[in-house]
Amino acid sequence: MQYYFFHLMSWPYLPPDFDSVYDSAWVWLPNSLYDPIKGADLYNDYIDTLAYADELGFDGVCVNEHHQNAYGLMPSPNLIAAALTQRTKRCKLVVIGNALPLYNPPLRVAEEFAMLDVMSRGRLVAGMVIGGGPEYYTYQINPTHARERFREALDLIVKAWTTPGPFLWNSKHYFFRYVNPWPRPLQQPHPPIWIPGAGSLETIEFVAQRRYSYMGIPYFHINVFQRVFDLFREACEKAGYTAAPEQMGWGVPIYVAETDAQARKEFEPHFRYFIKNLLKNIMLAPPGYTSARSALAIMKNRGTFLAEKESWDDIEEGVYAIVGSPETVRQKIDYYRKKLGVGVVLTGCQTGTLTHELARKSMELLAREVLPHVRDVEKTEVRRAGTPVA
C-alpha cells in the first residue's frame, strides 16, 4: 500500500467576488489576476512542502500539468520535478502527467522524462495524460484528434525508450527520421507508466490492456470510483491477467487535525474556495474530445461531480474528501482502500487556500499517526523481518 503526496499548486489569491465576476478559472481567466511577486513566494513554499513530504516518509510526490488557469500553476510540471530531484532523496517523483497531444514533437516528453529519471537516479514515475478539455482551448490543439495523438505519442515514447536508436517513426500524426533520444532512462525497461482517467471506458480498457497503472482523478463520488475500479479489474481479466492493487490509484484530498471538529473547521473554508472557484469550468469539454456517447454519459454524471455539491454532508457521504482526527481518517482510509481494492492513494493535502502551516501540520499527523496503520500488514511485517534491529 503506497501513499503519494499530490500538489496542484493552486492560486489562493483570487478576489472575493471571483464567482460573480468570472465564468471560469480556466483558459480565459485574465492573467492580470496573477501576481508574480506573490507567485515567487508561493512556488518556493510549495516546493518546500513537497520536499517535506519526502522527509515525512510519503512514498512519492506528484505534480501535474495544467495551462492558463488558477487551479494548478504548473504549465510545466517537469520544471518542478527537476527542482525536486535536487530537493528530495528517497521518494518517487510522479509527474502525472505530461499531456502528450500538447507536445509536438512528443519526443520532448521522452527526452525530459529520461532526464528526470537519470537526474533522480531512477525515481521517476512517468505519467502520460490526454490532457483536460480546457487545455485544448488553450493550446488550440484539435480535440477530435486527442485520443489518436495520445496513443501514437505514447507508443513513440515507449519505443524511443526501449528500442536502440536511431530508428524511423511513421504514424498518422508523427513522422521522424531519427528517433534517438539522449539521455535514455535509468529504470529498465522504462520508468513505470501511470495514466490518469476520469472514468471513460476507452481509457480504462486501454490502460488495462497495456498493463499500466490507472489513477482515478478525484472530485467524484466514491461510487464512481468503485465502478471505475471494478471496470478496470474486469478489463484486466479480459486482457488475460488479474489486476495488481498497485495498478489502481485513488485520488482523494485528506486533512487531519487533532479532532474531527477542528479538522473540519480548519479545512472547510479552503476546500470551499477550491470547489467554488478553482473547479469553475474544469469540465469544459471541446467537441470530439470524447465519443458522443461518453460526452452524454459525462453530462448525465455531472451530479456526482464535486463542483455540484453544496452541503458538507454530501461531501462526507460521497467521500469527496477525508477530513477528521487521526482515528477517523485511519478508519476511513482503511475501509475505503479495501472496499475499492486499490494499492495506491494519491492525496492532495494542500487544497485551495489552505496555509502552508496547516498543510504541514496535517501532513505530519497523516504521516505519523495515520499512514503507519494503513499500510499493508503483510508487507510491513516482511519489511520488519528484513530490517536489522537498531
Place this chain on the structure above:
Amino acid sequence: MFETLKKLKYGARVLLSRKGGDAETIDVRGRSTVIMHGGDGPAFVYLHSTLGEAFRWFPFYQTWSKQFTVYVPTHPGFGKSGGFDQIDTIEDMAFHYVELFDALGLGEIILGGVSLGGWIAAEFAVRWPERVKKLWLSAAPGLWVDDEPLPDLFREMTDRDKVRKRLFHDPNGYMAKLVIADDANEEQMLSAYQSMAVLARLMWERPYDPKLAERLHRVQCPTLLLWGAHDRLVPPAYGEAYRKYLPQAELKLIPDCGHMAMFEKEAEFVDAVTRFCR
C-alpha cells in the same frame, strides 16, 4: 469532357429514382453517404450547415425542386453519413464531393451552401471550376477578416440563449426556438455533439483556410454571396471579403436576418437563390 467524367462514376451503388426527398445511401469510396434528392431540371446541389439540415426535406428544397433537380447530401460525420475517420481537413471535404458527384454522374452543377456548406462549396469551386455553372454562398466562413475575428462558437455552444443570439437576428422568434430547442432529446443532443465534433475537426486549429483567398480567382462562374445583414456568427464583412477575391460576384444582404437565412428569412433567401440560379 463530361462524358469522360460519367465513365468515372466508380460505383453508383443506388439508383436515385424516387423523387421528392427520400433519403438514399450511397457508398463514396468507403464513405457511406446519405443523400436526399427531388425535382426536375438542372442539377442543383445544396451543402448544409453545421445544423445538419439535410435529414429532412425542408420546404425550401421543395420550392427549388420545382425548377431544379435538387440534391441534398449529408456531409461525412453528420447525421447518418459515415466516413468521419477519413476527413481531417476542409480539402478532404472538397475531395469527398468531387467523388460523390462522379459517383452520381453529375458533370456540371449549380452549387451552393450555407455556412460550413458554403465554405465547402467555395473549396470545391476553386479546385474544379469547370464543374460549377453557378455558385452561391450564404454566411460562409473560410476567409479571415482581421477587423472582425470570428467569435468562438466552441465556447458558447452549451448555452442555448447565446447560440440563438449568434445564429438569429431575432433570437426570440419561433424559428430560433424551433431550430435551437430548449427541450432537446437525447438523440438530438448526440447529433448536435457529433455535428460540432465535425466542425471542430475542420476549424478548431484555424477557423479558416489561409490558401482560399488567393485561390478564389480560379472560380469562373457568376457567384451570389447572400448574407443576413445582421449575421453575428460570420458577419457580412466575410461576404465582402469573398466579393473582393471572386472575379464575378455580387453581395446581397437580407435585411433583419441573421446567420441562418434559410430559416429566418426563408422566402427572401429562396427567392434570391432561385433568381440567381435560373
